[in-house]
Amino acid sequence: MAGIVAFATAVSLTVGAAGSGTAAETSDQHTLAVGSPTGFGAATTGGAGGTTINVYNASEFTSAVQRSGAKEVRVNGTINLSDMVKVSANTTILGVGSSARINGSGINISRVNNVIVQNLTFSNSDDDGINVEYATNVWIDHNSFTNPNDGALDIKRASDRITVSWNRSYDVDKNMLLGHSDSNSSEDSGKLRVTYHHNWFDGTNQRNPRVRFGNPVHVYNNYFDSVGSYGVASTENAGVLVEGNYFENTDDPFHLGEGSSDEGSLVARNNHFVNSGSGETGGSVASIPYGYSLDSASGVKSSVTARAGAGRI
Template sequence: MPARMRHVRAIAVVMGCASLALAVTLPAQAAAHHRKGIEREVLPAGDGWAAAEGSTTGGAGATPDHVYTVSDRAELIAAFEEAGDAPKIIRIDGTVHGNSDAAGTPIGCEAYQRDGYTLEKYLAAYDPAVWGRDEVPAGPLEDARAASAKLQAAAVNVNVPSNTTLVGVGEDATIIGASLQVKNVSNVIVRNISFEDTYDCFPQWDPTDGDNGAWNSEYDNLVVYGSSHVWVDHNTFSDGDRPDADQPHYFGRVYQQHDGLFDIVRGADLVTVSWNVLKDHDKTMLIGNSDGAGASDRGKLRVTLHHNLFQDVKERAPRVRFGQVDSYNNHFVATEGAAYGYTYGIGAESALVAEHNAFTVPAGFDKATILKKWSESSLTAENNYVNGRKTDLIAVHNAGVPAEQLTEGAGWTPTLRTKTDSPRAVPGLVDRKAGAGKAPGC
């Protein structure tokens, strides 16, 4: 159904974050326009870097004809295209599948296969026993994989325009298998949505990646790329029903179908990430994607992370390059048996302030691994608690990893914080209030 036709829907009575449809059909955009609620909220003053140098209002000023309710990929794209850069509110009602046909019905990877590609043929062609380990795959099967991947990319990548509020309706609004691209735009708000399983049907085998080769995939659930004034609040990010831990191994390496959960890259700036849940994933969040991107990233990548729950994520929570990143009042949880590498990655010219955070980890956990030094950069890490005890993360790291010493002092002091909670209170507070379906005012 075209997005414009979707303007006419049943009025919804909001109860918490759930909605109850009444047997009256009126223009939903008119009802939304007159009802104050989450969809017209703007970023509070002083709430992180997205509140600097102006404000982040998204589509709060949308006129009634630019409020849309969508329930499949085609409607979502049509709404973005119809409204353009005008202020707009896009309401996700139900589950939107990125891998779907024109009617919104989910489709499998075989729908994208071209030129004779199958995984079985690919594995046979590039088995290290046949192909070797000195060169990346080339030839007809690699060309077929690339053509198939290009077709999937056209479906999975969805571009979000400027002046947009993208908000979930109720407690179960979900986007599965789509990569939301907030790319070279400004003034965007994303709230109250569960993002799941943005998977690559066609990972590429690279036998030269590391000592044993690796499968490399595309797509993040959400990417902020070259954009400014972005607020991402009360969402849940995960691999859904396809966790990395359950993936098969080929050529002795995990068949990796996921990239990141949520990346902020390529000169993105003035971003606030608050009250989200990021869970059950490997490469979680990059802030700055390349050591060589200094020309575009210096003076940018100013990001605030607060009151987020990072649950059983292996690494990059986040990994930081360049930029002034303020990470406070987050709860990091590592469960016994879950894969874990590190939490904060200290990268090229990073200026990370990590304060008032809480870590809940199993017995025997090596606290020296919470920080990982990738490049020579300093950081501030004050008043952080591990299992309820105040812990000097830098001192613990330097004692445990003497070959990779970190120095104190990020060189700046964050001021854009509306409230700082005691790290002792953070686990209960964040676990109770973070994630989709829990935004105040729903």
């Protein structure tokens, strides 16, 4: 994470500072997403150069994220959703401060391009925290996920060129699914290329991630902390590089196949293990097509626990 703040001149729209629905527009310089993505989602710019919209309740949030054109939607406080809300293209959703939260349901990034979600806590969703499908150029960064009914962050159905960075998941069973079905190879082969880096899998049970078809998928410099069932699973012709991670109190850090899914390929290198199993590897993985800086695995725990999750940018 570069830790750089990007600025752009645009129109700022405040939608009811007290939830009143009163709109006021001023031209100003406003802060967009903090830093910039590395990995497969590096081309993602979200709502850069567009309108800034401050939201305070569910109706304002829904209207803002579905508005066309480039925009940054700034979430203030808790947004209580009763259903999954679809997000339009060229959107940044940015939590303000350390208390911004999406509660009760989650968001769908579906059939769109160029979306950033940053600095939010997703809690108690009746479905997924975030669902990504048929989407490209997505960056999910510095969020927290807790207690979803299904997955914390599911990526599926031909989605591609995505980075998942500096997030924390806790009180989660099915954490991060990549590829939803063994029978979807016609859509997913050659897609589902995702980078997962500097995430904190904090007592999650499984799917950290569980991968079908994507090759390569890059899982690097993450902290796996007391993971229950398993860490990473590579299945159905997937190719996963597991690199420079810190595994602690995790009996099954990574393996091939899962449930009724056939084995994929998995290469592991430069990982650090504390009271953990050694993992299962096999096959070969396509080369990583981008440059990146790999932290020493032994230092990943301290850096990730200090910085991963909402409110820690």
